[in-house]
Amino acid sequence: MLLLSLVAAATMMVPALLAAPAHAVDGGTQDATAPVETDDDGKKDPDGTTPPPTETEPPVDATVALDPLPSLIRQDSVTVSGTVPDSIKPGSTVTVKSQGRQATNTSVTDSHTFSADIEVAAGEKQKITASVDGAKTAEAFVNVLFAPSITQNEIVAGIGENTVSGTGYKGAKLTLTVGERTYSTTVKSDRSWTVTVAHEVSRGTATATQTTSWAPEGSNASRSIPITVDLTAPKPPALSSPAAGTTLPLAGATISGTAEPGAQITVFVGAQAICKTTASSSGAWSCTASEVYKSGKGSIVAIATDAVGNSSKDSSPVSVRFGSASSSPTDPPTTDTPSDTPSDEETTPDEESEEPSPSESDDSRSEAAPPAPADPRGPWNHATPFTDALPPALGAEAIAGWARALLLAALTVGLILIPARMLAGTFARRRVAASAVTFTGRNRSSSEFEIAPSLAVPSRVAMIVIGIVGTGALAIFANPVDGRPAYLRLLVASVLAAALINAVAAWVPRILSHVWRCGYTEVRFNPRWLMLVAASVLATRLFDLHPALLFGLVTTVRVPSVLADAVLARLALTRMGGVFATGMLAWMLAALVPQGGGFFTQLVIETANITALVGIGSAAIMMVPLGRLSGRAIFAWSRPLWLGSVLAILTALFVMLGPTIESWRTTGNILAALALVLAFAALGITLWLWRRFVQPMLTSS
Known part of the structure; x- marks a missing residue:
């Protein structure tokens, strides 16, 4: 019985021992064989018990997220935005920084987003970071390429070579665009670049861009630099x-x-x-x-x-x-x-x-001869003196020019045209009085040939074409001409301008003759007017007029001789009005066409400029009341109408000649011109008074 009781007691104690705590009952000593509790990372607590719970740490993937950035940034700043984990409290500070630039701080919004404008430096794979306490830092890499710069504020081009310089990204391929032409170079290690632009530069603008191997799409263009053309030679030393x-x-x-x-x-x-x-x-x-x-x-x-x-x-x-x-x-x-x-x-x-x-x-x-000038031959779009020939007709700056031109027009009428008409009338009466006196006679029959010789003569249309082409060819010599191909383009423009002016001068009176039932009219070439074309070109070169004073009417309209003088004067007035209006419209068109450009743009500009010069210049010359000019018929028909027309035409002419008038004023030549004009006026008025009043009194006495 005793043995059975011991076995039963031992059986009951085994579970109790297995479930007992790891602390010894006798005074707290620790059993070396008892198990010990550990933290999640395997570390033992100091007292062997489980530590109290702490605040939850952010998960491993709690990282700031950046919104996508452009693959290439072309300016010196960029907006960086993104989101932060939900565990980040609104109002927390986010630090955004670009490589090589100062950091920028911004705050987290209620929607856990942020945004900041930061500065960036040019270069490949520039690092941008965004960090906030409690989350991993976000990183992004971008390429940054700024626009290059041009040092000059203006490019003045002439017949020689012109140098354009600036700064850019070292090693970048720089492209300079001048009008429609491009030039390339490589930016040096010191970030400088220089491009030699040949003489074919025309008026327009210049811009520069650059590309690299990591930014083949290229930078933005630099600021636009204006180009002006200077073909004026300096004064001799x-x-x-x-x-x-x-x-x-x-x-x-x-x-x-x-x-x-x-x-x-x-x-x-x-x-x-x-x-x-x-x-x-x-x-x-x-x-x-x-x-x-x-x-x-x-x-x-x-x-x-x-x-x-x-x-x-x-x-x-x-x-x-x-x-x-x-x-x-x-x-x-x-x-x-x-x-x-x-x-x-x-x-x-x-x-x-x-x-x-x-x-x-x-x-x-080693120079056996003067140094050869730069080869002046350029492409067809090279500028010529007629490319930028006219001053502006409209605008605030032109108002003073129109006022001065009106005064000059009035002085021209009073001191030149009226005295010239007086002189012409005086000498005309003397020629009539002396017409009965002859000192020479013919020593052969007035009909020298029994049968008139037959000579091959070009047709009327061919003669008109020859006259217009000759007029255009002469007109371009109002300014110096060299061997550049652009002067062939100028010849085409001059011929087109002469053709346009002569077409208006021919068809306006023909149409009105039909409306007014004046009978048959015919357009013919008058070779004598070519002498007036050459004289205007010679006067332009002799007096150094800029822009040129050009005459281009070489066609006449033949009408029936039975027409009344009033009808002839009306036809002459409408003819000059059409020519003058065409010149004014061409002047306005020339101001609207953008400068620079290619062959056709330059052709349009030069055609418009020459049309304006020929139209206004021809109308001004034809309104002189002398000889067979249109002004003589208009003056005899209606002097007030002639005066109003000639004042309008001469005012426009003097506005165009404004640069020459200003040059004469600064050099003092205008005083000499005024003295000559006053002397001519005094001579004309004196002779007229003598013929009209003094001589009849002496004869009667």
Whole structure:
């Protein structure tokens, strides 16, 4: 029984022992074999118990999210936006930063989003980060390429080469667009670039873009730079030293003078260039001559070349003698006189003491002729003097010009046209009185041939075409012409303008003749008007008129001789009105067409400019009340109508000639012109008064 009781007690104690706590009952000592509780990461608690619960940490994937950014950023700032985990409280600070730039702080919105404008630096894979406490930092990489810059504020183009420079991203391929032409270069390591633009630049604008291997789509374009065309040659320089008749050494002579500030001066003796320099801001210049090839008499001349390659005419020559006073180009070399040609012989002490010539002399010795100017031949869209020939007709700046032009028109009528009409009337009466007196006669029959010879004569239409083409060809010589292909385009424009003006002058009176039942009319070419075309071109060149004063009417309209003078005057007035209106419309059109462009754009501009010049100029000349000009018939029919018409036409003409009038005013030439006009007016009025009043009184007495 005792044995059974022990077994039963042992059986009941085993479960109790297995379920007992790990602490010993006797004073808290720990059983080394008892199990111990651990944290989730396997670390033991100090007291072996489970720690109290803590705040929940963000999950591993709690990261700031950035909205997509452009693949290429083309400006220096960008807007970065995104979202934060829901565990981030609204109002928390988000720090957004771009590589190489200062960080920008923004706040989390109630919808757990953020947005910030940050600065970015140019480059490939620029790092952008967005961070907030309690979440992982977001990263993004973008490419940034800014627009390049152009240093100049304006590009002045001429017949020479022009340099355009600026800055860009190092190593980028830069493309410069000038009008319709493009030029390429590579940006240097210092971020600078330079492009040489040839002389075919026309008026317009220039912009630059750049591309890289990681940004093939390219940057934005730079700011637009205006281009102006300067085809005006500088004034010839003046030589102030040496004086004429001076004896100069073969090398080392100092040549000085004045010229336009900044112009490059080249000094020649015959065909040899002996020195070059640049005029200072005050216009003064001086250079030291290299060795002249031959001793004896010679003439020194200088030319000036401006920054865009336009060269002046030669200066007034100065005759001097090179070498000793007794030497001449044919003198044989002696031991006392330096040889005319280089040699290996020992030099004299005087020669050894001379200062060496400047480095320019080595270059100038090889110049047997003046340096050839830059090849002026350009593409068909090169500008010509007629591309930008007219001042603006409208606008605030033109108001003063119209007021001045009206005053000049009134003075022209009172001091030139009316006295000219008086002179013509005076001499006409003398011719009538003397018509009965003859001093010579014919010594052969008035009919020299029994049968008139048959000669091949071009048709009427062919003669009109020949006359119009000849008019267009003459008109382009109102300004200097060179061998550039653009002048062939100018010839086409000039012929088109002459054809348009003559078509209006022919068809307006023909149409009105039909309406007024004047009978049969016929358009013919009048070769005598070609002389007036040539005279206007010659006057333009002689008086340096810019823009040109052109005449282009070479067709006449034949009407029945039985028409009354009033009808003829009305036809003449409508003919001149049509020509003048066509010129004014062309002037307005020329202002509307954008400058620059290709062949057809330049052709339209030049055609409009020449049409305006020929239309207004022809109307002004034809309104002179002399001879067989239209103004004579209108003046005889209605003097008030003639006066109003001629004032309108002359006012427009003087507005166009505004640049020349302003130039004459600044140079003082306008005073000389005014003196001549006053003298002519006094002569005309005096002769008319004598013929009209004084002579009849003397005859009657």
